[in-house]
Amino acid sequence: MMKVLLVDDSKVMRQIQRRSLEGFGFTDIVEAGDGVEGLQQMAGSPKPDIVILDWNMPRLDGLSTLRKIRETDKKTIVIMCTTEAEKPRVVEAVKAGVTNYIVKPFTPSVLQEKLDETLTRMGLSMPTAQ
Amino acid sequence: MPTTMKVDYINAFIGATQNVFTSMLRSQVTLGQVSVKTSHVTAYDISGIIGLSGDAIGCVVVSFPMDTALAAYKAFAGEEVDPMDPNFLDAIGEVTNMIAGNAKAALEGMSISIGLPTTIMGRQHCVSAPQNVPFIVVPCHCELGNFAIEVAFRCVKD
Secondary structure, three states, X not given: OOEEEEEOOOXXXXXXXXXXXXXXXOXXXXXXXXXXXXXXXXXXXXXXXXXXXXXXXXOOOHHHHHXXXXXXXXXXXXXXXXXXXXXXXXXXXXXXOOOEEEEOOOOHHHHHHHHHHHHHHOOOOOOOOO | OOOOOOHHHHHHHHHHXXXXXXXXXXXXXXXXXXXXXXXXXXXXXEEEEEEEEEOEEEEEEEEEXXXXXHHHHHHHHOOOOOOOOHHHHHHHHHHHHHHHHHHHHHOOOOOEEEOOOEEEEOOOOEOOOXXXXXXXXXXXXXXXXXXXXXXXXXXXXX
């Protein structure tokens, strides 16, 4: 069973993402309100397999959080989910090691497609929806 | 004070608003008559505000009357909310964040940073723009109700 970490300073956005993920069949979902809390969750056990990461957050932004994660972990799937849609920003995230990228606003089907595409690329598959 | 703003700039915010409302709130936005604001008082009583910096300075305000804001919350989060619940203003801030982020992406060739959203609830509250930056008001309507976007935007790129 894959564990998903949602990192976004908007609690409502995390609720929306959680509801979608539960609909896709994910059951082990944890949340963090900024990058600092996100890194604390990453240090937990078991470590999340997938991180859905906002960019603009207080304390520690998403790009800095991604860089911190990649200092020690090249394997965890990190998907940025952000309003930062300009090409230079996406390139920065790719250079920092992002696995995939979702631009807000998004629909649940976009989230599902991006997750499916990412997991398939990694030789994994989506959970079975209940 | 200047009373003009390049059409492309305001169109970026209008397009972003329509995109966010269609995608996240499943609601089509139609526009009223665009005008230049003559006072600091916002159009309605609940506002999400985001500052802009970089190649342009200013801010974007998305201002809702209570009924529209509650309906927008329900469309966004899928549940009812009490206006005193912190999630209510959080959602208004997130909608504003998506509009500002989407608009800055549409302003190709400009490097603009957006701040974190601030939300204000209260009758006749005021938001001031940077000096000499006009505030353009775009009245909006959708099935959730009326609201307005107010944009103060000045390009400072050479």
